[in-house]
Amino acid sequence: MNHVVIIGNGISGISTARHIRKKSEARITVISSESEHFFSRTALMYIYMGHMKYEHTKPYEDWFWKKNRIDLVYNHVESVDFESKTLKMALGNALHYDTLVIATGSVPNKFEWPGQNLQGVQGLYSKQDLELMEQNSKNLKQAVVVGGGLIGIEMAEMLHSRNIHVTFLVRENSFWNSVLPAEESEMINKHIQSQHIDLRLGEELAEIVDDGSGKVAGIITKTGEKIDCGFVGLTVGVSPNIAFLKNTALDIDHGILINERQETNLPDVYAVGDCAQHRIPPTGRKAIEQIWYTGKLQGENCANNICGKQSSYQPGVFYNSAKFFDIEYQTYGNVAVPEPTGIASVFWQHNSGLQSIRVAYEIESRAVIGFNLLGIRYRHEVCEQWIRKRIPIEKVLKNLKKANFDPEFHKKYEHEVAQIFTAQIGTNKV
Amino acid sequence: MKIIKLIGLVLFMACLTSFVGVLFVGQYQFDYSKLSENPTEAEEYFYQNLLRLGTHAKDKFRMVDDIQSSIAAANRAINNKYAINENLQNKVDSAALSLMDAPFTTSFYEDLPLSKVQLQKLREYTTWMAGKKYSAEDLQNYLKQAINNFNSGIINTFGLDSYKAKELTTNTLKQSVTGLVARHPSLLFTLIFVFGAATALLYILPNLVLLGGPGIKNNGIFHNPMTSRKWLGILTGSLLITFYIILYWFPYYLVEWILITEPFAHWLSGGTSSQWFVYGLLYTLAVGVMGVRMLIKYRHSNYHLIRTLSVIFFQLAFAFIIPQLLAKNSLPAIDLKNMWPLDYSFFFDYRIDQMIEAGTIGYFMLGWGIVLFVVAVPVFTYLYGKRWYCSWVCGCGGLAETFGDPYRQLSDKSLRAWKIERWSIHLVLVFAVGMTALVLYSYFSGNATVLGLNSYTVRGWYGFLIGSVFAGVVGTGFYPLMGNRMWCRFGCPLAAYMGIIQRFKSRFRITTNGGQCISCGNCSTYCEQGIDVRSYAQKGENIVRASCVGCGVCAAVCPRGVLKLENGPEAGRIHGPIEISEKGIQVF
Ligand SMILES: Cc1cc2nc3c(=O)[nH]c(=O)nc-3n(C[C@H](O)[C@H](O)[C@H](O)COP(=O)(O)OP(=O)(O)OC[C@H]3O[C@@H](n4cnc5c(N)ncnc54)[C@H](O)[C@@H]3O)c2cc1C
């Protein structure tokens, strides 16, 4: 019987395992050194903030694995011998595989900052990181978070929930402005500040200062300012977790190189999720996608191919979501920054500064290509269809209410979006 | 703001302590002159006994002891007076022997030294035997049965059965209270109830500022010993359970509360207070005050604002005030939004009679009660799901969604719990329907026993097991231990009935927003009904579940905007997992 071994019990590895089980009777082993059972990494912040306990973040009950004959191994893979198809484990005997799926996820980036290994300095990726953060933030009054991305703002919110004062260093001149257009980015800047977070835009970390006992005492920014703190969160992106695969026959760039069938250069070896890098990314997609649902889709795709059903990775129209303190964010399609020539967008903003709608379209063909929503929910299915079918902006705006997914009785603003569009047309801005 | 909150807390705790404290400080002195003018024979025995035990001031437990021993003594006296004793029994036996081969007639008793009542009852019990021939042994047995029947009914008919005893204990104790509570009930009412509600609000209102801007603020819920099933929650649960046990089975320990609320009850309805009035008042205050907390917590969500105002309104108007006004006008004091089978006594003989006696309005009430569950339930549940009742109107739901909201995360999400739920809630429905059928059969046929089941016994058990233990003690007492919808999820027969409609014939569903779910688990955690919402959301499936009460909290806590409660066409309401690809989102 084919023995499929999966390294990594994150969403990608687990999706692979589940879909193989749906389609075949293969023996399945999933290895992880992080946790015994699959849990949702995206929920780490909620454990710290007391919204949930660790148990709540497990999407399947513990009996699920045995019932579905998915063997879980709580152990660390130190290296892989692709010749003999064996895994060297940290504890116990080597493990033989017939088919290997690498789903090892990411590790937080570090940039050789002086003092980055001091006690009280850490990233946030794993369950262990969270436990460390729990320890590091005991009796803490003052913290600095470095890096204006999605994990950075989550970390700021986490610390803030414990009444810890946070200074938030963001290299860019406006929060996440490589993804968010200026208006949305500015709304988030304001919102962060309204939470009494000390937001420092255009500031970078220069070094982390020792208090003399190996613990962090503060940081110094590139502009020379010293900020006292007992904790430094480093959230400057993540990279594929593949150090243990270097110098093997496996083809590696930033991540493990794969084709559209999740196949690596080696036979019977596949890679999925955060650790994988597409040789030829699907249109409109990055080569490495560190997103929850893409791990899920790749896992299913991988399972298909392992089970002999040829399929290729087709993530379809891009979408994603996040939450910045109280403001939810959803995006569908492509809202590029800066707005490319030939593209225009209608933008509406509520005067509270907490809600906005943006619809991007091609000026020439009128086809709608993307949606950005802050504080308002839109229907995935509807937006996706409009974008995929290239429905003209005029028609989309007429039907925009159909896309609204806000709870019942919430106020709807779609007519205002249409009014703004009409006004823009009137002034020939588009 | 934090200081205001703290002051609110301290003052509220002071009110709560006084509230419990008043139960323990009084002295009790039996005063014969305050008693009802026309005591029954048993009551007369009772008073004589109590007098004999002395009219000096006593503490509560002593007083209750004396009252109960006097009740027992009264019942003994009644029994001595009415029972057919062994001596008489022997005489009946020998008379049966001497009847020889003659057919039995009810004139059989004439030569026996039976009292009038005994004679009449025994005749009644044995008319069906008249004209038949029996062997001496059979006849003796039948007569013995009739005598046993008579003897065991004596306390019910002439004495103080458990219901009367409870009432008599409460009333006697109430009349015996001396001291502060007796002298200044209105003052204490203001200090405890009015001030208590106000200080609770003082504790809650600062949340407007302290919680930060509008939005989901569940920070620290699992760090708080009150809301994470730790010591404070366990303590609160124990107190609530104790409260319910006392309320249902030992209400006489609560006489001070009854006394304190008497002036208010009188002002409201012209009547007197009772433990049920106190309970209704506490319930309404809990829904109101904790409703304000709910309004603040969910102020970003109009769905929750409107829904919370709705449950506060229905509790205040329909459950509390209207019944009082009805009583004031000598009409049946019913809660017009409560319905069978949740209101399990709706078809009990005394309630039907009460409504019939009330004339046109009574007939309307009877019709209304029937229309509610025959027409309104199917129609509204088809259109909106069971939420129209469970989280917008119902009193149990109202308490769960306000007072119970802090505990919603404690519900059990396991598959095992779901299995138990399906068995238990449907069994209760079967029990409720069966019990009501028996009761109605008895009502129309005049026959208490059907298929060997005594409808009074069955309804007594239903009232005890389901009405009191399940709905009260477990349903509310377990809030801090197992979540705020224990009753609604595992026990409510009305919820079971609506659930069947919601599952199979309704426009309601919770829509999942394509592939946006990140499996974080907030939705499942905060589902008070223990539905594993995430297990559907992460597959892109709509959630169509019998137990969903449409509280809307899953949709509110979801950080990715994945869930939406909505009513829509039945077609495509239930579907399998979605698949996302170049071809778009496909549903299976
Ligand atoms: C705090 C945080 C919040 C996030 N929020 C979002 C969000 O809101 N939306 C979104 O789309 N994405 C989010 N992400 C990103 C998302 O979680 C990741 O893209 C996703 O978890 C990657 O899944 P994976 O299965 O590829 O890898 P992982 O989840 O990283 O799983 C890999 C597993 O393999 C184990 N492993 C690695 N090497 C070995 C070895 N040698 N031996 C044994 N075990 C090993 C690791 O310990 C880990 O358990 C977030 C990430 C973080 C850290």
Ligand code: SF4
């Ligand atoms: S709360 Fe939302 S994102 Fe989280 S598991 Fe539930 S549906 Fe998914």
